[in-house]
Amino acid sequence: MDSPGVVNLRYCLASLKNKLNVDSADDERYLQLIIDGVSELNMFHLDISGVQTVVYDINTTTNIVELPKDFIDYTRIGFVVNGQIQNFTVNPNISIPITQECGLDTNPFPGTSLPIPTYQHFGKGGGYSPLNYRVDKRKRRIIIVGAATNDQMVMEYFSTGISMTSETLIPRQYVPAVVAYAIWQSIEYDPRVPMNDKQRKAQIYKQEVQRASMSEMPSLDEMMMAIYQGYGGSIHR
Amino acid sequence: MNKREYIALLIDYFSGGACPADLRGRYDERVMERYFEMFYTDVIYNVHRNAVTYSDYSQFDAYAKSYEDVAILKNESRNEYYSVLPATPIELPKNRGIRQVSPMQSQEYKFFPAKNNDADVRGALEGQSAVGYTSYYREGGKVFYRRLNPIYIGKGLLFKLIVPLSEFEDTDNIGIPGINASQIFMAIVEIMRGRPAEKKSNNDSSKQV
Numbered sequence: 001m002d003s004p005g006v007v008n009l010r011y012c013l014a015s016l017k018n019k020l021n022v023d024s025a026d027d028e029r030y031l032q033l034i035i036d037g038v039s040e041l042n043m044f045h046l047d048i049s050g051v052q053t054v055v056y057d058i059n060t061t062t063n064i065v066e067l068p069k070d071f072i073d074y075t076r077i078g079f080v081v082n083g084q085i086q087n088f089t090v091n092p093n094i095s096i097p098i099t100q101e102c103g104l105d106t107n108p109f110p111g112t113s114l115p116i117p118t119y120q121h122f123g124k125g126g127g128y129s130p131l132n133y134r135v136d137k138r139k140r141r142i143i144i145v146g147a148a149t150n151d152q153m154v155m156e157y158f159s160t161g162i163s164m165t166s167e168t169l170i171p172r173q174y175v176p177a178v179v180a181y182a183i184w185q186s187i188e189y190d191p192r193v194p195m196n197d198k199q200r201k202a203q204i205y206k207q208e209v210q211r212a213s214m215s216e217m218p219s220l221d222e223m224m225m226a227i228y229q230g231y232g233g234s235i236h237r
Numbered sequence: 238m239n240k241r242e243y244i245a246l247l248i249d250y251f252s253g254g255a256c257p258a259d260l261r262g263r264y265d266e267r268v269m270e271r272y273f274e275m276f277y278t279d280v281i282y283n284v285h286r287n288a289v290t291y292s293d294y295s296q297f298d299a300y301a302k303s304y305e306d307v308a309i310l311k312n313e314s315r316n317e318y319y320s321v322l323p324a325t326p327i328e329l330p331k332n333r334g335i336r337q338v339s340p341m342q343s344q345e346y347k348f349f350p351a352k353n354n355d356a357d358v359r360g361a362l363e364g365q366s367a368v369g370y371t372s373y374y375r376e377g378g379k380v381f382y383r384r385l386n387p388i389y390i391g392k393g394l395l396f397k398l399i400v401p402l403s404e405f406e407d408t409d410n411i412g413i414p415g416i417n418a419s420q421i422f423m424a425i426v427e428i429m430r431g432r433p434a435e436k437k438s439n440n441d442s443s444k445q446v
Contacts, residue, residue: 009368022294023294024349025331028349028359028372031364031370035363035364164366168367
């Protein structure tokens with residue numbers, strides 16, 4: 001068997017120390033830079049940790065669900081129909097409740113309770129769902145509006161990728177990018193290090209990120225399948 | 238060469254015919270040993286500089302002394318676990334005088350060195366919580382532990398320290414880089430020669446001129 005396909009943060013630290021040929025005096029600092037690197041890459045560049053899925057019971061009284069503590073941003077919000085996620089519609093016009101009564105959010109401007117007029121759009125294309133949502137990031141919650149066809153909603157979201165309850169595992173192909181980030185950051189703010197060295201380390205980091213993102217491309221078969229999906233059989237005329 | 242042999246070599250020189258006349262026979266074995274310790278510490282510092290310059294920390298290996306089964310104690314008023322350093326290490330940058338603190342049998346889980354005033358930084362960042370390592374910081378003759386894994390409580394730890402010459406037994410071999418071996422010898426001779434001359438008259442005052 002080959003070496004493992006996923007490694008932990010200690011492995012990244014060992015890889016960094018091996019590359020720099022340093023002793024253990026700065027282990028804490030380097031480890032934190034590695035954690036910063038994993039977070040940075042997971043949030044902005046690579047799919048290191050994958051998305052997390054949460055299933056919520058929608059509170060039909062308030063139509064509000066609380067966001068998880070580790071939530072950074074969502075990739076989809078919807079409900080499951082026949083084993084597939086059907087997305088809700090994002091609606092930036094939903095008013096955010098700003099007052100509370102007996103512990104429940106209430107909106108001081110309730111307005112009229114007109115239904116969202118999706119049914120009036122006969123013949124309109126896709127992209128509509130009977131449920132609308134708006135994410136209130138300031139108060140870290142989602143407001144749902146519309147008829148609840150299912151009492152549960154599913155949200156897929158990404159976080160920092162650093163697990164605080166279990167061991168953080170990193171796919172092996174992303175380790176060079178993580179380590180390159182930590183090496184670059186370890187000198188970036190040191191006024192004694194020449195600028196060309198900083199630029200070089202930044203360049204190596206960018207190259208590693210680019211290389212790692214190549215591994216996230218679909219396989220050749222998947223791409224061919226996507227192309228074939230555009231083909232259709234018909235009678236030759 | 239062991240520690241006793243180094244000292245004996247110096248004593249032999251100062252008492253022998255090759256020694257300058259103003260030094261011959263004028264030595265105290267204990268003083269000689271202290272001089273030797275002083276220059277030995279200088280050598281260790283030079284080794285440190287060399288190790289950092291060439292990223293070759295294996296140079297310290299020859300100077301490290303290990304201490305087994307060092308007890309973990311608890312400071313109740315601070316609610317912190319600590320150990321008394323089994324010897325006072327040589328002061329080197331980044332506390333490199335303490336080479337390693339680890340469990341007795343799993344050295345791969347050695348503790349991380351920390352600064353004794355950065356608990357706020359490490360507490361705010363997620364490193365220690367996410368990885369779950371134990372760190373130690375030095376406070377005088379003790380090391381205190383942060384997030385000490387409870388499995389180590391009641392067990393002894395392994396310490397590897399770079400210690401001054403006085404911590405070595407007479408029969409312990411002392412590693413001195415080849416180029417420094419004769420330099421130490423000559424440095425001691427030079428410092429002995431530079432001592433103020435001894436007063437010849439005996440009038441119960443200072444012996445110095």
